[in-house]
Amino acid sequence: xxxxxxxxERLWQPAPLEPLSHPDAGLESMVGEETKGAxxxxxxxxxxxxxxxxxKKIEISVSEAEKxxxxxxxxxxxxxxxxxxxxxxxxHNDGQSVLTDxxxxxxxEFELLRNYLLVYYPHxxxxxxxxxxxxxxxxxxxxxxxxxxFVERRRIGLENFLLRVASHPILCRDKIFYLFLTQEGNWKExxxxxxxxxxADSRLKALNATFRVKNPDKRFIELKHYSDELQSVISxxxxxxxxxxxxxxxxxxxxGNYGRVFSExxxxxxxxxxxxxxxxxxxxxYASSIDDILEDEEHYADQLKEYLFxxxxxRAVCRKHELMQYDLEMAAQDLASKKQQCEELATGTVRTFxxxxxxxxxxxxxxxxxxxxxxxxxxxxxxxxxQQLKSKNLEGREFVRNAWADxxxxxxxxxxxxxxxxxxxxxxxxxxxxxxxxxxxxxxAVLFFFCAPSGRKKS
Amino acid sequence: MLSNGSSVKxxxxxxxxxxAGTASPASSSSLxxxxxxxxxxxxxxxxxxxxxxxxxxxxxxxxxxxxxxITTKSTRVEFDLPEYSVRRRYQDFDWLRxxxxxxQPTxxxxxxxxxxxxxxxxxxxxxxxxxxxxKALDKFLKRITDHPVLSFNEHFNVFLTAKDLNAxxxxxxxxxxxxxxxxxxxxxxxxxxxxxxxFAAIGEYLDTFALKLGTIDRIAQRIIKEEIEYLVExxxxxxxxxxxxxxxxxxxxxxxxxxxxxxxxxxxxxELTDDxxxxxxxxxxxxxxxxxxxxxxxxxxxxxxxxxETKLEAVALKKEERPKVPADVEKCQDRxxxxxxxxxxDMERWQNNKRQDFRxxxxxxxxxxxxxxxxxxxxxxSIIPLLQEKQEAK
Numbered sequence: 040x041x042x043x044x045x046x047x048e049r050l051w052q053p054a055p056l057e058p059l060s061h062p063d064a065g066l067e068s069m070v071g072e073e074t075k076g077a078x079x080x081x082x083x084x085x086x087x088x089x090x091x092x093x094x095k096k097i098e099i100s101v102s103e104a105e106k107x108x109x110x111x112x113x114x115x116x117x118x119x120x121x122x123x124x125x126x127x128x129x130x131h132n133d134g135q136s137v138l139t140d141x142x143x144x145x146x147x148e149f150e151l152l153r154n155y156l157l158v159y160y161p162h163x164x165x166x167x168x169x170x171x172x173x174x175x176x177x178x179x180x181x182x183x184x185x186x187x188x189f190v191e192r193r194r195i196g197l198e199n200f201l202l203r204v205a206s207h208p209i210l211c212r213d214k215i216f217y218l219f220l221t222q223e224g225n226w227k228e229x230x231x232x233x234x235x236x237x238x239a240d241s242r243l244k245a246l247n248a249t250f251r252v253k254n255p256d257k258r259f260i261e262l263k264h265y266s267d268e269l270q271s272v273i274s275x276x277x278x279x280x281x282x283x284x285x286x287x288x289x290x291x292x293x294x295g296n297y298g299r300v301f302s303e304x305x306x307x308x309x310x311x312x313x314x315x316x317x318x319x320x321x322x323x324x325y326a327s328s329i330d331d332i333l334e335d336e337e338h339y340a341d342q343l344k345e346y347l348f349x350x351x352x353x354r355a356v357c358r359k360h361e362l363m364q365y366d367l368e369m370a371a372q373d374l375a376s377k378k379q380q381c382e383e384l385a386t387g388t389v390r391t392f393x394x395x396x397x398x399x400x401x402x403x404x405x406x407x408x409x410x411x412x413x414x415x416x417x418x419x420x421x422x423x424x425x426q427q428l429k430s431k432n433l434e435g436r437e438f439v440r441n442a443w444a445d446x447x448x449x450x451x452x453x454x455x456x457x458x459x460x461x462x463x464x465x466x467x468x469x470x471x472x473x474x475x476x477x478x479x480x481x482x483x484a485v486l487f488f489f490c491a492p493s494g495r496k497k498s
Numbered sequence: 499m500l501s502n503g504s505s506v507k508x509x510x511x512x513x514x515x516x517x518a519g520t521a522s523p524a525s526s527s528s529l530x531x532x533x534x535x536x537x538x539x540x541x542x543x544x545x546x547x548x549x550x551x552x553x554x555x556x557x558x559x560x561x562x563x564x565x566x567x568i569t570t571k572s573t574r575v576e577f578d579l580p581e582y583s584v585r586r587r588y589q590d591f592d593w594l595r596x597x598x599x600x601x602q603p604t605x606x607x608x609x610x611x612x613x614x615x616x617x618x619x620x621x622x623x624x625x626x627x628x629x630x631x632x633k634a635l636d637k638f639l640k641r642i643t644d645h646p647v648l649s650f651n652e653h654f655n656v657f658l659t660a661k662d663l664n665a666x667x668x669x670x671x672x673x674x675x676x677x678x679x680x681x682x683x684x685x686x687x688x689x690x691x692x693x694x695x696x697f698a699a700i701g702e703y704l705d706t707f708a709l710k711l712g713t714i715d716r717i718a719q720r721i722i723k724e725e726i727e728y729l730v731e732x733x734x735x736x737x738x739x740x741x742x743x744x745x746x747x748x749x750x751x752x753x754x755x756x757x758x759x760x761x762x763x764x765x766x767x768x769e770l771t772d773d774x775x776x777x778x779x780x781x782x783x784x785x786x787x788x789x790x791x792x793x794x795x796x797x798x799x800x801x802x803x804x805x806x807e808t809k810l811e812a813v814a815l816k817k818e819e820r821p822k823v824p825a826d827v828e829k830c831q832d833r834x835x836x837x838x839x840x841x842x843x844d845m846e847r848w849q850n851n852k853r854q855d856f857r858x859x860x861x862x863x864x865x866x867x868x869x870x871x872x873x874x875x876x877x878x879x880s881i882i883p884l885l886q887e888k889q890e891a892k
Contacts, residue, residue: 265745268745269742269745272738272741272742272745273742275738275741276735276738276739276742279731279734279735279738280735282731282734283728283731283732283735285731286724286727286728286730286731287728289724289727289728290721290724290725290728293717293720293721293724294721296717296720297714297717300710300713300714300717301714303706303710304706304707304710304714307703307706307707307710310853311853311856311857314857314860318860454748454749457749458749458752458885458886461752461753461756461885462882462885462886464756465756465759465878465881465882465885466882468874468878469875469878469879469882472871472872472874472875472878473871473875475867475871476868476871476872476875479864479867479868479871480868482864483861483864
């Protein structure tokens with residue numbers, strides 16, 4: 040791109056409000072589908088605007104993961120995983136894609152990108168990253184970050200994250216995001232140069248601290264409550280699901296014990312031998328089928344996890360509103376008290392307790408010149424204060440409007456994605472049942488044909 | 499591949515479609531049932547039918563117990579009336595079995611369900627226990643009914659017909675069978691020289707057979723335990739979707755649907771686990787008991803042979819009587835040969851019945867499994883339209 044260093048101020052302008060049915064809506068729904076099918080290494084679509092003049096269709100994929108060793112900040116050796124991000128641009132005419140950029144990033148860099156986005160776009164529900172550490176594991180699943188299955192699922196999750204950002208109408212335009220995809224070296228320095236860490240509102244981290252806000256937008260309060268409940272219920276769901284998976288694994292594996300004993304039994308039988316062998320074989324096949332079943336279910340769990348973390352992002356937006364409203368009310372309060380002070384000084388009546396008033400009483404009245412000076416100072420402060428309040432008000436209203444627009448977009452995305460997740464979960468169960476029925480019937484046929492008695496007579 | 503070149507797949511699926519596609523919920527299980535029924539049809543004419551049903555609890559001052567109704571229908575001359583209906587309790591069955599063992603020692607007597615039940619662990623009067631026992635007692639009598647010798651036993655007749663069985667028990671009837679009488683007096687302690695190969699083979703077979711069944715029984719019990727624990731988690735899993743549904747707008751119905759679906763699958767699993775406990779385990783145990791009693795009959799046979807061999811040897815030493823074999827040695831030989839013949843015939847019958855029983859058992863379990871999956875399949879298929887439904891814009 041053209042510019043040497045991005046101007047943070049330029050990027051900080053809240054994007055103009057966009058109608059929900061904008062050209063990128065189609066891409067967003069594609070991301071939803073992409074999430075479902077993201078197990079296969081298919082690239083995703085996003086739209087990028089450069090200079091606001093050209094629209095190029097790009098495909099982003101996190102195609103590989105590699106173990107690396109290096110030295111960390113304290114010069115100690117560490118092992119980490121690096122992920123290969125490939126960006127391709129698609130020519131409209133023939134649909135062919137050309138590799139335009141390819142670089143390696145580690146998880147911490149993704150975190151840095153996201154933290155940056157959180158600061159510069161507090162009104163946006165920023166897509167979440169896949170979990171840092173494996174949680175909700177059941178016994179066969181490893182909690183080790185270096186475990187290949189975990190790394191693979193993380194690779195898919197990181198790709199999903201990039202696709203979500205790329206298909207977001209506002210986030211996709213961000214310069215730092217663009218550089219993340221294109222500038223391997225020096226990117227960290229570039230991000231840090233934006234000074235976003237300083238801009239960050241540390242109060243956002245204090246999740247449970249309460250701020251007494253008199254006139255919050257009721258919708259945000261409700262939404263914050265909803266996001267808390269959503270987080271709680273999805274966590275519960277994931278915990279129980281992990282236990283269910285564990286137990287189901289146990290059921291299937293014990294069936295595997297049948298295989299050997301049926302085989303041994305069949306060895307001493309004449310006519311029944313083949314039937315018993317078939318039964319034993321069936322049990323072995325059954326026992327080994329659990330691995331695929333649970334792998335598919337893990338994918339479903341990942342989809343739920345994404346929305347567990349999304350709930351956190353939603354909560355952050357609501358929190359931001361709360362804090363802005365709080366600041367606004369505090370500023371208004373401060374202004375009101377200054378105005379009152381000014382009035383009292385001007386009219387000579389003391390209604391409010393003030394330190395000046397007390398010292399005046401103790402040490403004698405101040406001179407008219409002193410009083411004039413103070414009034415002047417206050418008037419200036421009041422003027423400034425009024426300006427600030429006006430702009431804070433404007434900011435606040437702008438924030439509410441923009442945030443609510445993104446929240447509506449998010450709600451639709453969430454409903455769509457979760458429905459798709461439930462559908463594919465149901466489809467998974469259906470195909471599992473059908474396969475199980477087929478396997479039983481198939482092995483029963485052998486049982487029937489080879490277990491047929493040689494003679495019908497019983498006595 | 500079957501002999502006519504068609505594959506099993508083509509034969510089994512009525513629609514002939516791909517396994518993933520077609521079979522409607524009713525078809526797989528009913529197909530299996532059809533296969534089973536064909537087998538049960540016996541071309542033979544029967545003249546004796548016995549059924550055990552209608553368990554009833556009796557509460558007396560000294561004890562509480564269950565009686566079962568025994569219904570007999572027969573055209574045999576041994577029965578005065580064409581139909582009988584009597585009530586018997588477990589100890590009556592036990593008496594019958596002992597009498598049969600005494601009076602027909604050369605035959606294999608079917609087993610009874612376990613006599614002793616650990617109080618406190620199992621409820622002797624629960625519906626499931628009583629029903630399981632009833633089925634086993636019914637099987638016991640049917641096996642005797644099907645036996646060409648045992649079914650004509652006088653004790654069996656008395657059991658089926660007597661109004662007051664206790665009176666008969668006190669009488670202690672005389673035993674009439676020739677072999678039975680003499681076998682009773684076999685003291686044992688004779689050493690066996692040459693066990694015929696076929697009986698040695700039967701003995702080894704029964705040892706391994708009982709061992710394998712025991713292992714299968716243990717595995718089955720473990721599976722049931724694991725399934726119960728899985729069920730506990732499922733019962734918690736389903737309702738969480740309901741809780742979630744209460745938070746949502748557009749997703750409320752789909753989530754509630756999933757919750758109900760999981761609930762249905764849980765119920766289906768519970769039914770499957772119950773079936774395993776009620777139908778599968780008892781048959782395994784019954785055959786283990788059968789093997790045990792058969793082994794003791796084999797031992798008796800060995801004793802009879804041993805006695806004959808010993809007596810024969812003793813005669814061989816007394817050179818004077820050589821050309822003519824003494825009467826009692828001849829009797830021993832008869833005894834042994836009768837025993838061997840009876841046992842051989844019974845073994846063959848037993849093998850046939852065993853094969854039938856196990857085929858039915860395994861097919862039955864397969865059918866129950868199919869039913870379970872069909873129920874789950876139906877549950878999940880029914881919510882797909884619900885999940886795909888587009889809600890009107892609010």
